[in-house]
Amino acid sequence: MTATDDLFAAEPAARTGTLVGYGRVSTRDQILDRQTRALEEAGCIRVFTDKLSGKNTDRPELSACLDYLRPGDTLVVLALDRLSRSLQDLITIVAELRRREIGFRSLHEALDTTTPGGRLIFHVFAALAEFIRELIVEGTNEGLAAARARGQRLGRPPALTPEQVEHARHLLTNPTATVTSIAKLLGVSRSTLYKHVPELRSTGARELTT
Structure with a gap:
């Protein structure tokens, strides 16, 4: 009811x-x-x-x-x-x-x-x-659709930008760099760095401690 x-x-x-x-x-x-x-x-x-x-x-x-x-x-x-x-x-x-x-x-x-x-x-x-609630939902959905049509990213921003990901990959070519030091330099956690550079796990990344 x-x-x-x-x-x-x-x-x-x-x-x-x-x-x-x-x-x-x-x-x-x-x-x-x-x-x-x-x-x-x-x-x-x-x-x-x-x-x-x-x-x-x-x-x-x-x-x-x-x-x-x-x-x-x-x-x-x-x-x-x-x-x-x-x-x-x-x-x-x-x-x-x-x-x-x-x-x-x-x-x-x-x-x-x-x-x-x-x-x-x-x-x-x-x-x-109920009518007001439906109007709010409809307006929200229309706003989201319009933002997507403009190419606007919705939701939380990524922890690392594409440029930062490339920078991290470049830093890892340095034999003295470690995952921990690069993560600190970029201001993210090691798990975030692994998430954005997944090949680290399969290529035998350097020691997680500095």
């Missing part, structure tokens, strides 16, 4: 009517009082709060809130950006709530997944998130 399917899933046969709130501010200097008060006035019996940036993936109180919720409950937030770090994050959280038969309500946006209209809006959100 996809996230979109979860958002359209039927409501549980019996709702508990229990509302649980979650609030968040970005820094410890900001005050949570307004969010907490609004959530309590909306009927939340308990409110969990984090003082963390929305980009922080470790939100302990949100995790505790999600663990606290039971089928038939509804999670309430003041606004969507208080819950999620991105549109995709929002879709993921709400889809998981739906899978667990838990409702979701955002007071500021007047969204409520316990209603058909609210589920429809989140279905549109999910479709939009």
Whole structure:
């Protein structure tokens, strides 16, 4: 079942009517009082709060809130950006709530997944998130194809350029040169030198120590 399917899933046969709130501010200097008060006035019996940036993936109180919720409950937030770090994050959280038969309500946006209209809006959100993801993938692939067409090398640059490889081969004609000394001169490891000059292994290269 996809996230979109979860958002359209039927409501549980019996709702508990229990509302649980979650609030968040970005820094410890900001005050949570307004969010907490609004959530309590909306009927939340308990409110969990984090003082963390929305980009922080470790939100302990949100995790505790999600663990606290039971089928038939509804999670309430003041606004969507208080819950999620991105549109995709929002879709993921709400889809998981739906899978667990838990409702979701955002007071500021007047969204409520316990209603058909609210589920429809989140279905549109999910479709939009997927569309954006596909555009990013398509754009990346087109950019890579264009770079290849221009002859541009993709990926990590080689440890040794062709000129350096030829220089290494020339140095090895010196009877006093060793693999180790040449590797140090070129600023690479001995294994890298062997990788770019593989014939060293088959021709009995000089001692690896200086």
